[in-house]
Amino acid sequence: MFVSLAFTLLLGATAALASPHNVTRRVCGTVTSDADVLRMEQDFQAKKVAVSDVKTPVTIPVLFHVVSKDSTAIGGNIPDSQIAEQIVVMNKAYGNASITWVLAGTTRTVNAVWFNTAGPDTSAQTAMKKALRQGGANVLQRLYCRLQFRNPKDDGVVILFSSVPGGTAVPYNFGQTLTHEAGHWVGLFHTFQGGCSGAGDQVDDTPSEASPAFGCPNGRDTCSSAGVDPIHNYMDYTDDVCMTEFTAGQVARLKTQIATYRGITV
Secondary structure, three states, X not given: OEOOOOEEEEEEOOOOOOOOOOOOOOOOOOOOOHHHHHHHHHHHHHHOOOOOOOOOOEEEEXXXXXXXXXXXXXXXXXXXXXXXXXXXHXXXXXXXXXXXXXXXXXXXXXXXXXXXXXXXXXXXXXXXXXXXXXXXXXXXXXXXXXXXXXXXXHEOEEEEHHHOOOOOOOOOOXXXXXXXXXXXXXXXXXXXXXXXXXXXXXOOOOOOOOOOOOOOOOOOOOOOOOOOOOOOEOOOOOOHHHOOXXXXXXXXXXXXXXXXXXXXXX
């Protein structure tokens, strides 16, 4: 099945990571409160679409918008080879969810203001999204980890250009930043959502986690509930080399989420 909806990605200097040459910790642009989670889950339960246990392979097109400060690679104008490798990383990560991502197109824009200043709720970001958006309301986009299912104009992903495979954002340069952000696009919360006692990530097989994990702290256990922290999960904040999995529960959730909000049946 080839899905007519498109996942739109913008690459620039700001966004999911801090600085292209001095990255210390992974950062997601928006923190979702327990109240927001409750509101989203109430909406989800009210609209929830039933899905089959049988996995139906789907192909989702990806639109890459490369925003750079100049025409050089170090200025953000990454080569096609890195974009192609990013698609490979995504397909490996989402293989157990029966999702295949394919490159549907790449645009390149030199705009130093967008590159350096676009961020959540900024005029630069609004201008960037308005100018680069392709298609109508059926072209779904996501920006800065926001779980906004009702506003297609604000539905896309922005990531740091140097976080793609072979980039300079060590230790976040193996392409898992986009895996993480795409996880939000398909309806997943952070594994540490709600901490040890909050609303949680709405997935039963991801153990509770008090706070984001960084590096790759094997055996980390921050909550008294069963299970050690899910530090190898794509929806945590660990180093790229530490991220290796989505759980069966997350796959089940994302299937229902994209069927409900994206019209995609997996």
